Amino acid sequence: xxxxxxxxxxxxxxxxxxxxxxxxxxxxxxxxxxxxxxxxxxxxxxxxxxxxxxxxxxxxxxxxxxxxxxxxxxxxxxxxxxxxxxxxxxxxxxxxxxxxxxxxxxxxxxxxxxxxxxxxxxxxxxxxxxxxxxxxxxxxxxxxxxxxxxxxxxxxxxxxxxxxxxxxxxxxxxxxxxxxxxxxxxxxxxxxxxxxxxxxxxxxxxxxxxxxxxxxxxxxxxxxxxxxxxxxxxxxxxxxxxxxxxxxxxxxxxxxxxxxxxxxxxxxxxxxxxxxxxxxxxxxxxxxxxxxxxxxxxxxxxx
Amino acid sequence: xxxxxxxxxxxxxxxxxxxxxxxxxxxxxxxxxxxxxxxxxxxxxxxxxxxxxxxxxxxxxxxxxxxxxxxxxxxxxxxxxxxxxxxxxxxxxxxxxxxxxxxxxxxxxxxxxxxxxxxxxxxxxxxxxxxxxxxxxxxxxxxxxxxxxxxxxxxxxxxxxxxxxxxxxxxxxxxxxxxxxxxxxxxxxxxxxxxxxxxxxxxxxxxxxxxxxxxxxxxxxxxxxxxxxxxxxxxxxxxxxxxxxxxxxxxxxxxxxxxxxxxxxxxxxxxxxxxxxxxxxxxxxxxxxxxxxxxxxxxxxxxxxxxxx
Numbered sequence: 066x067x068x069x070x071x072x073x074x075x076x077x078x079x080x081x082x083x084x085x086x087x088x089x090x091x092x093x094x095x096x097x098x099x100x101x102x103x104x105x106x107x108x109x110x111x112x113x114x115x116x117x118x119x120x121x122x123x124x125x126x127x128x129x130x131x132x133x134x135x136x137x138x139x140x141x142x143x144x145x146x147x148x149x150x151x152x153x154x155x156x157x158x159x160x161x162x163x164x165x166x167x168x169x170x171x172x173x174x175x176x177x178x179x180x181x182x183x184x185x186x187x188x189x190x191x192x193x194x195x196x197x198x199x200x201x202x203x204x205x206x207x208x209x210x211x212x213x214x215x216x217x218x219x220x221x222x223x224x225x226x227x228x229x230x231x232x233x234x235x236x237x238x239x240x241x242x243x244x245x246x247x248x249x250x251x252x253x254x255x256x257x258x259x260x261x262x263x264x265x266x267x268x269x270x271x272x273x274x275x276x277x278x279x280x281x282x283x284x285x286x287x288x289x290x291x292x293x294x295x296x297x298x299x300x301x302x303x304x305x306x307x308x309x310x311x312x313x314x315x316x317x318x319x320x321x322x323x324x325x326x327x328x329x330x331x332x333x334x335x336x337x338x339x340x341x342x343x344x345x346x347x348x349x350x351x352x353x354x355x356x357x358x359x360x361x362x363x364x365x366x367x368x
Numbered sequence: 369x370x371x372x373x374x375x376x377x378x379x380x381x382x383x384x385x386x387x388x389x390x391x392x393x394x395x396x397x398x399x400x401x402x403x404x405x406x407x408x409x410x411x412x413x414x415x416x417x418x419x420x421x422x423x424x425x426x427x428x429x430x431x432x433x434x435x436x437x438x439x440x441x442x443x444x445x446x447x448x449x450x451x452x453x454x455x456x457x458x459x460x461x462x463x464x465x466x467x468x469x470x471x472x473x474x475x476x477x478x479x480x481x482x483x484x485x486x487x488x489x490x491x492x493x494x495x496x497x498x499x500x501x502x503x504x505x506x507x508x509x510x511x512x513x514x515x516x517x518x519x520x521x522x523x524x525x526x527x528x529x530x531x532x533x534x535x536x537x538x539x540x541x542x543x544x545x546x547x548x549x550x551x552x553x554x555x556x557x558x559x560x561x562x563x564x565x566x567x568x569x570x571x572x573x574x575x576x577x578x579x580x581x582x583x584x585x586x587x588x589x590x591x592x593x594x595x596x597x598x599x600x601x602x603x604x605x606x607x608x609x610x611x612x613x614x615x616x617x618x619x620x621x622x623x624x625x626x627x628x629x630x631x632x633x634x635x636x637x638x639x640x641x642x643x644x645x646x647x648x649x650x651x652x653x654x655x656x657x658x659x660x661x662x663x664x665x666x667x668x669x670x671x672x673x674x675x676x677x
Contacts (some may be wrong), residue, residue: 078677109677112674112675112676115463115464117460117463117464117674117675117676118674118675118676118677119674137466137467137468140464140465140466140467141466143464145464147457147460147461147463147464147676149457149460150457150458150460150461151456151457151458151460151461152458152461153378153382153458153461154382154385154456154458155381155382155385155386156378156381156382156385160378160381161461164374164375164377164378165465167370167371167374167377168371168374168375168465168466168467169465169466170370204461207461208464
């Protein structure tokens with residue numbers, strides 16, 4: 066079943082195309098990471114899905130509800146953490162939660178949500194006085210109220226410290242286990258890669274590729290990566306490795322070499338080529354190509 | 369409906385915690401208690417006002433604080449309610465919840481009106497309490513009518529401010545419009561509709577002319593919310609079908625009598641039955657129209673625009 070679907074979705078502001086013919090589908094109970102540099106159109110796309118922005122063309126549905134004509138039904142099923150939001154002036158964190166709990170007709174206690182995001186002790190403080198990271202946690206708690214079928218998080222890692230980012234990844238994992246469909250947009254590749262089962266790459270308003278992280282990596286020119294650790298003389302090792310066919314790039318850092326290859330390389334061949342009386346291989350390990358490389362391959366310097 | 373009430377309660381809580389509201393309430397309460405209601409420092413007429421109004425003097429004392437300060441509070445609480453929240457980003461936390469746009473507008477109006485009513489209620493309760501101790505209980509009907517007129521007037525202003533806030537794209541634009549509204553209603557409009565200017569333009573000296581008087585001139589003074597409220601309050605207290613502060617209407621009419629056609633006092637300068645637009649009840653319609661027309665226009669604009677960018 067498809068939870069989110071867009072078809073030729075387009076949004077133009079005063080002649081500038083911000084979202085350009087985007088067609089994507091997000092299956093139920095998946096975590097879909099929407100990658101793209103700032104200004105790629107991610108937020109606009111998510112706002113269209115929430116029915117807050119009217120598309121100039123195309124259509125979008127969430128659980129079968131048209132975001133243009135049935136936006137209330139959409140928002141009843143979606144918990145959202147918007148980008149660049151501000152908290153309600155003069156209200157405490159607890160009052161923020163009370164509002165959402167009432168709107169959603171939920172029976173839960175505000176404290177349970179606040180404790181989940183680590184704000185239990187700050188419940189009675191005015192949210193305006195929270196740090197940016199705490200405000201981000203508060204908005205996350207608000208988005209989770211009522212166990213929505215779909216969660217839409219726009220740049221959820223922004224403002225979060227490493228602890229906060231860990232907490233968010235844990236919550237995303239728990240919500241996915243619960244059965245929620247989660248759409249996460251971010252320009253922070255590492256975070257998206259860690260939480261997503263599927264990834265879409267958005268650049269200049271266009272969805273330029275999508276698939277599982279592994280599928281996307283396999284589309285690199287040199288999708289096979291290895292980390293080689295040697296006892297000494299990495300420069301000489303570098304020169305010897307160049308004789309192996311299919312190796313397209315070798316990066317050296319101290320006694321560590323990162324190898325990129327167009328086809329898989331046998332470990333035996335590497336050992337045979339590198340080792341002699343002076344040079345010993347400490348380890349030879351296949352690694353994943355970083356998502357960042359993939360991202361850069363798509364969007365170049367814009368990232 | 370439930371979600372509307374929930375959002376309205378949130379707006380109410382937010383507005384009630386605005387310190388400016390309570391500062392204005394403090395000043396308003398002082399004015400109601402110590403100043404204008406007891407005659408603006410006019411020593412001699414004061415006894416006249418006390419004599420004529422008796423315990424209803426307390427109700428008259430609310431006129432200036434409501435018109436000058438609580439209308440200002442209502443405007444300040446409403447003019448940034450939507451455009452300010454959109455600019456700061458706090459609107460996004462509301463927009464992502466399952467509220468319709470009509471619900472957002474209405475909840476903003478209801479919540480912020482309730483906050484202004486609460487603050488005004490504190491001030492009025494204090495002023496009336498002191499008034500009762502000094503002058504006795506005001507007439508119950510006058511009291512109910514005064515409170516009703518005041519509630520409607522403040523509601524109208526919140527509607528107007530919220531409508532501006534929802535219709536424009538920039539906080540500065542909203543600020544300029546409501547500043548113009550406040551100054552216009554409380555000062556400029558009275559100048560524009562002054563009989564002296566009317567005489568210059570039409571050659572008719574209203575102040576000394578015989579009935580029937582100029583209906584457009586008299587109507588123009590009450591076609592704005594401030595004038596309509598004046599009429600309702602004067603009617604509630606029994607000082608007459610008049611625009612202007614209760615006290616000045618009373619003092620002027622007594623001092624000048626019927627020799628001069630006082631621009632405020634309709635019954636002194638019109639023969640027989642009044643045109644519908646000068647009937648006191650028509651002022652209720654005027655206030656409602658000032659609430660509903662801007663709000664309707666704002667709703668149309670608000671429902672066509674993107675809620676966030």
